[in-house]
Amino acid sequence: MKDKKILVVDDDLNLLDLIKIRLESSGYQVTVVGHEKEAKKLVARQNFNAAVVDLQLVGQDGISLMEELHRAVPNLPVIILTAHGSIESAVDAMRRGAFTYLTKPFDSRELILQIERALEKSRLTGEISRLRQLVEEQYDFGNIVARSEPMHRVLDQVARIAETDSTVAIYGASGTGKELIAKAIHVASPRKEFPYLTINCAAIPENLLESELFGHEKGAFTDAGRKKPGLFVRAQRGTVFLDEIGDLPLALQGKLLRVLQERTITPVGGEEEVDIDVRVIVATNKNLKEEVKKETFREDLFYRVHVIPVLIPPLKERKEDIPPLVEHFLSKYGEQMGKKNSTITSAALQKLMLYDWPGNVRELENTIQFALAMCENGIIDAELILPDSTGRSPLPTLNEARAGFEKTYLRNLLKATAGNISRAAELAGKYRSDLYNLLKKHGLSPDEFKQ
Numbered sequence: 001m002k003d004k005k006i007l008v009v010d011d012d013l014n015l016l017d018l019i020k021i022r023l024e025s026s027g028y029q030v031t032v033v034g035h036e037k038e039a040k041k042l043v044a045r046q047n048f049n050a051a052v053v054d055l056q057l058v059g060q061d062g063i064s065l066m067e068e069l070h071r072a073v074p075n076l077p078v079i080i081l082t083a084h085g086s087i088e089s090a091v092d093a094m095r096r097g098a099f100t101y102l103t104k105p106f107d108s109r110e111l112i113l114q115i116e117r118a119l120e121k122s123r124l125t126g127e128i129s130r131l132r133q134l135v136e137e138q139y140d141f142g143n144i145v146a147r148s149e150p151m152h153r154v155l156d157q158v159a160r161i162a163e164t165d166s167t168v169a170i171y172g173a174s175g176t177g178k179e180l181i182a183k184a185i186h187v188a189s190p191r192k193e194f195p196y197l198t199i200n201c202a203a204i205p206e207n208l209l210e211s212e213l214f215g216h217e218k219g220a221f222t223d224a225g226r227k228k229p230g231l232f233v234r235a236q237r238g239t240v241f242l243d244e245i246g247d248l249p250l251a252l253q254g255k256l257l258r259v260l261q262e263r264t265i266t267p268v269g270g271e272e273e274v275d276i277d278v279r280v281i282v283a284t285n286k287n288l289k290e291e292v293k294k295e296t297f298r299e300d301l302f303y304r305v306h307v308i309p310v311l312i313p314p315l316k317e318r319k320e321d322i323p324p325l326v327e328h329f330l331s332k333y334g335e336q337m338g339k340k341n342s343t344i345t346s347a348a349l350q351k352l353m354l355y356d357w358p359g360n361v362r363e364l365e366n367t368i369q370f371a372l373a374m375c376e377n378g379i380i381d382a383e384l385i386l387p388d389s390t391g392r393s394p395l396p397t398l399n400e401a402r403a404g405f406e407k408t409y410l411r412n413l414l415k416a417t418a419g420n421i422s423r424a425a426e427l428a429g430k431y432r433s434d435l436y437n438l439l440k441k442h443g444l445s446p447d448e449f450k451q
Helices: 013-025 036-045 062-072 087-095 108-139 149-161 178-187 206-214 250-262 288-293 299-305 319-336 346-354 360-374 398-416 421-428 432-441
Strands: 005-009 029-033 050-054 078-082 100-103 168-171 196-200 239-243 279-284 308-311
Touching (some): 005 013, 005 036, 013 029, 013 108, 036 050, 036 062, 050 108, 062 078, 062 087, 078 108, 087 100, 100 108, 149 178, 178 239, 196 206, 206 250, 319 346, 319 360, 346 360, 398 421, 398 432, 421 432
Parallel strands (some): 005 029, 005 050, 050 078, 078 100, 168 279
């Protein structure tokens, strides 16, 4: 009940009573007020998990009240009620921070559904903030950007799985930030006070990799002049991150499988088994299922590491994250280079948004670092962005550009309306049948956006 406190603000007292009855019957703790002044006083004194605000109030409009409430409680989800069905008002409310809007008369079931979604978003935002604070405190990873929906899903996963002790497999192309996510899992876990050790399975020769992982006894091989504990022993009670697990030699895959099954290791040249207590996180830019088919990766090991898969989307699929990433890198490298308060022109930012980023976040970081080094007066112009990329991101044809815009618009429309076709058609100025035809053309389903 403590996470279901709802504030309702409306000057229609009959409607307030009706909403209160319906919400309380669904298990919510509801406070209703008929005047915006009362609402401001209550929010200053009490904690609410969501608010339902009428667009037309006694002394001001609901959107301006929402903005005042947000100044007091920035992450408070606000649902706007409007009797006018005004597209302009609805769009303005969403643009200025409303979670969603409902047009009177509305179905109480739809109101309850939207409140549940608002509470879930609020919970997720809180988890991500907690996770980011934990990570930034220890690693200063301000570039875990979660503005885009795909990254919100990733960080929600991280927040959920960090408390478990299961093996995690992180998948993603090079430069997407797999190690960043692995460290976030460790920092948010009960093992955070213990070591976090990492090794790149593709960067060390096979004859040395076994010793690095499992350790060796004195005299186990040439140059083994002393006993050396391996990664798994040194990370006791902490986390081991095995990067590029898809490149682990087959001979060592069997030994790693035994470690995961038995939770013991045997150092090279040793006979006694050593018990280990570590959490294992692996990462790869390969498709391990395909590697199993090609017999370059053991099937039994695949099922041992593929317990909780986390997929990091490429930057081209989360371009909403580019502007905040750019700001982060400008701040980071601007200070290092003595170019604080450097800025980027809109033309340069547009060039960044149009590029497909095969090197992902790492390539974007290098691009901003280069542009900062080369810019004058702290202003990055378009000519400093990707000067050699002409052939790598060709200008699309008009039809391709139109189709791309249309699909992006439809996706954003469905996101804004949570898959509600009636509302989407109203916002788009289309008949429902025409909108369905457009969605079918682009392979989109409203059901994908209803959660």
